[in-house]
Amino acid sequence: MLTHNSYFEGRVQSVGFERNGRKHTAGVIDAGEYHFGTGAAERMTVVSGELSIRVDGTADFHRYPAGTSFEVPASSGFDVRAAAPAAYLCEFL
Amino acid sequence: MLTHNSYFEGRVQSVGFERNGRKHTAGVIDAGEYHFGTGAAERMTVVSGELSIRVDGTADFHRYPAGTSFEVPASSGFDVRAAAPAAYLCEFL
Structure with missing residues (x-):
């Protein structure tokens, strides 16, 4: 089950998912x-830009x-x- | 300007953006x-999973x-x- 998250009037958006019991999001920052x-603590990896x-x-x-x-x-x-x-x-x- | 894309009843979702005149999406496949x-031709990079x-x-x-x-x-x-x-x-x- 994927979720769509939107912050700052849509200038930051992500898609949330879970794998092996761990929550992740893949997103974009304008x-x-x-x-x-x-x-929770977070690890953020920049994948483009x-x-x-x-x-x-x-x-x-x-x-x-x-x-x-x-x-x-x-x-x-x-x-x-x-x-x-x-x-x-x-x-x- | 970011966009939200949803396919297959939400089982594939992505966030679209443009940088240096090139279109990209960051997304999740359930x-x-x-x-x-x-x-257009596409390069797909797996970033998790x-x-x-x-x-x-x-x-x-x-x-x-x-x-x-x-x-x-x-x-x-x-x-x-x-x-x-x-x-x-x-x-x-």
């Missing part, structure tokens, strides 16, 4: 800057090009900047 | 077997695990089998 909160990320409580943005990933602790959050639309895979840990 | 036709693919006019299915990709000619198509939900990136060539 150009812009956004903040997301986390419930590039994202800049600042995890809550840290000082600087870091660039994550396609093929790289970052993790965000549970009950935290992160700012994400995209200069152009970028696709990602999110795994809930 | 467990099952489906046939897709192509307009595994897909088995038979391009139209060829005899056999081939397995594509996460991290691998295949291309489908324009004005053609392919059968895709997923034993479990799998995520992909599609680039229109």
Whole structure:
């Protein structure tokens, strides 16, 4: 059973799925800057384009090009900047 | 501007975007077997899980695990089998 998720007036959208009991989403972040909160910890892998990320409580943005990933602790959050639309895979840990 | 696409009663869903003038989709294929036709040629990259693919006019299915990709000619198509939900990136060539 897939789900469709839409945030920020459709500027971030994803498709949710579950495999081996673990939740995942595959989605796209349109150009812009956004903040997301986390419930469970997440691993985000950039699969197309590039994202800049600042995890809550840290000082600087870091660039994550396609093929790289970052993790965000549970009950935290992160700012994400995209200069152009970028696709990602999110795994809930 | 992102778009949401849904096929096969929601069992295949994707989010469409454009970057550098090229169309892409990031999506998920639920467990099952489906046939897709192509307009433009496509490069499909499996980003999570595994897909088995038979391009139209060829005899056999081939397995594509996460991290691998295949291309489908324009004005053609392919059968895709997923034993479990799998995520992909599609680039229109």
